[in-house]
Amino acid sequence: MTWVRANQDRLVDLTWQHLWLSVLPVVLGFLLALPVGWYASRFRGFRAPALSFGGVLYSIPSLPLLVIIPSIIGTSFLDPINVAITLTIYALALLVRTVADAFGQVPAEVLDSASASGYSRWQRAFTVELPLAGPAMLAGIRVASVSTVSLVTIGALVGVSNLGSLFTEGFQRYFNTEIIVGMVLVVALALVLDACWVLLGRVLLPWARGKVV
Amino acid sequence: MIEYRSIAKTYDDGPAAVGDFSLTIPSRTTTVLVGSSGCGKTTLLRMVNRMVDPTSGQVLIDDVDVATREPVALRRSIGYVMQQAGLLPHRKVVDNVATPLRLAGVHKKEARERALVALERVGLEADLARKYPGQLSGGQQQRVGVARGLVADPNILLMDEPFGAVDPIVRADLQQQMLELQQELGKTILFVTHDIEEAFLLGDQVVILRKGGVVAQVGTPAEILASPADDFVSSFVGLDRGHRKLRIKEVDGQQVVVDEQGRPTGVLAP
Numbered sequence: 001m002t003w004v005r006a007n008q009d010r011l012v013d014l015t016w017q018h019l020w021l022s023v024l025p026v027v028l029g030f031l032l033a034l035p036v037g038w039y040a041s042r043f044r045g046f047r048a049p050a051l052s053f054g055g056v057l058y059s060i061p062s063l064p065l066l067v068i069i070p071s072i073i074g075t076s077f078l079d080p081i082n083v084a085i086t087l088t089i090y091a092l093a094l095l096v097r098t099v100a101d102a103f104g105q106v107p108a109e110v111l112d113s114a115s116a117s118g119y120s121r122w123q124r125a126f127t128v129e130l131p132l133a134g135p136a137m138l139a140g141i142r143v144a145s146v147s148t149v150s151l152v153t154i155g156a157l158v159g160v161s162n163l164g165s166l167f168t169e170g171f172q173r174y175f176n177t178e179i180i181v182g183m184v185l186v187v188a189l190a191l192v193l194d195a196c197w198v199l200l201g202r203v204l205l206p207w208a209r210g211k212v213v
Numbered sequence: 214m215i216e217y218r219s220i221a222k223t224y225d226d227g228p229a230a231v232g233d234f235s236l237t238i239p240s241r242t243t244t245v246l247v248g249s250s251g252c253g254k255t256t257l258l259r260m261v262n263r264m265v266d267p268t269s270g271q272v273l274i275d276d277v278d279v280a281t282r283e284p285v286a287l288r289r290s291i292g293y294v295m296q297q298a299g300l301l302p303h304r305k306v307v308d309n310v311a312t313p314l315r316l317a318g319v320h321k322k323e324a325r326e327r328a329l330v331a332l333e334r335v336g337l338e339a340d341l342a343r344k345y346p347g348q349l350s351g352g353q354q355q356r357v358g359v360a361r362g363l364v365a366d367p368n369i370l371l372m373d374e375p376f377g378a379v380d381p382i383v384r385a386d387l388q389q390q391m392l393e394l395q396q397e398l399g400k401t402i403l404f405v406t407h408d409i410e411e412a413f414l415l416g417d418q419v420v421i422l423r424k425g426g427v428v429a430q431v432g433t434p435a436e437i438l439a440s441p442a443d444d445f446v447s448s449f450v451g452l453d454r455g456h457r458k459l460r461i462k463e464v465d466g467q468q469v470v471v472d473e474q475g476r477p478t479g480v481l482a483p
């Protein structure tokens with residue numbers, strides 16, 4: 001406890017760093033997955049290649065990626081952007097399938113009746129398909145969010161500081177308190193973020209109460 | 214007036230869903246397409262608002278080929294009611310009904326007011342308007358579907374088994390209401406069902422279809438019952454099952470109508 005109080009400022013800094021490194025990739029990954037997943041759900045020929053591509057992306061090991069990205073985009077090795085990009089790729093890989101399935105679940109008769117009412121193709125995509133795919137997409141985002149929070153800690157291995165830095169330091173110094181505090185904060189962050197997603201779902205998808213857990 | 218001219222439709226790589234179909238649907242009357250599952254009713258219905266385009270042939274509305282009309286604008290001018298109501302689960306009932314008006318550019322406030330009027334017309338109470346479709350019973354949802362079909366006051370109303378998914382009592386109720394509405398509004402209605410009783414109840418003109426959209430017989434319900442074109446029609450309308458063949462029997466000075474087995478079904482009015 002005394003250690004926590006003594007390092008309060010640093011813990012807060014690390015938490016903020018960890019937070020944006022977690023949220024940004026999920027949001028970006030989702031925005032990228034949205035058009036790809038939608039297209040995959042509407043055009044059968046595109047579905048299999050899109051989903052396999054997602055699987056391949058997800059199977060790339062993260063450490064090499066963290067080393068390669070700086071050399072491709074010319075950032076320094078310690079730049080947090082590298083971590084953000086890596087995790088965006090994973091979130092994208094995870095969410096393409098979710099988004100495709102979410103759009104695939106929208107009942108055909110609702111789509112037919114929307115078309116019959118005179119929605120144009122784009123009006124229908126944005127004001128009918130998108131919201132109706134919302135609950136399933138939110139479920140996927142929650143999974144991606146939790147996994148991203150824990151993946152961020154890998155960044156500490158290449159020197160990008162975040163709550164994972166508490167693990168690496170704790171190991172080096174055989175200092176268990178630091179490791180435990182790190183773990184507690186990571187888990188707490190994951191839970192708080194998850195609660196935020198649920199809340200967002202309640203606000204944006206009021207009609208789906210009971211469907212969005 | 215809606216006119217089908219030598220319509221054929223083949224979905225990619227399938228057999229012909231509709232072979233060679235021609236029909237004229239007079240304005241301000243109800244025409245019912247009736248036939249068993251898969252005979253092409255929905256396919257034919259959806260050609261009117263271009264949700265399906267024919268492989269060959271033409272559909273004309275008031276002598277204008279619908280193929281020359283822009284599909285989205287065409288659909289906005291035609292009411293459509295379907296089996297599972299097809300309501301938008303994420304919009305409140307009132308907004309569901311207002312949808313066709315909103316799409317046609319009517320201001321939100323006016324659209325909602327007109328939606329409330331339409332809901333009242335189909336016998337729904339105003340407090341249901343604020344609910345989501347998922348919170349309504351099947352029969353209520355079906356009424357909402359009808360209200361949505363009527364709200365923009367289209368000349369043409371397409372109805373695809375609109376009462377197929379509700380229990381018999383609610384269905385009878387909805388059918389009666391539809392008859393009353395039609396008396397009042399005089400729309401050109403094209404109605405699809407596989408229930409011959411419903412067809413005879415609602416149709417001014419009834420079209421009995423075989424597989425592949427082949428017309429077995431067209432006529433008023435009375436004409437079809439009086440002279441069924443062939444065995445298929447006889448069997449389809451139930452003339453071979455006895456309950457349509459009625460006789461009059463004298464009982465206590467009253468003329469009682471009985472079916473083939475002698476079961477009474479009513480009395481003759483004096």
Ligand SMILES: Nc1ncnc2c1ncn2[C@@H]1O[C@H](COP(=O)(O)OP(=O)(O)OP(=O)(O)O)[C@@H](O)[C@H]1O
Pocket residue numbers: 224225227230249250251252253254255256257407
């Ligand atoms: N989108 C489609 N793609 C391929 N085949 C289709 C499609 N829609 C309908 N069909 C086929 O066309 C035929 C006629 O279908 P349609 O839906 O018009 O029948 P229906 O009379 O409305 O049947 P039901 O009473 O079951 O609704 C069927 O054999 C069906 O399998």
Ligand SMILES: [Mg+2]
Pocket residue numbers: 254255256373
């Ligand atoms: Mg059908």
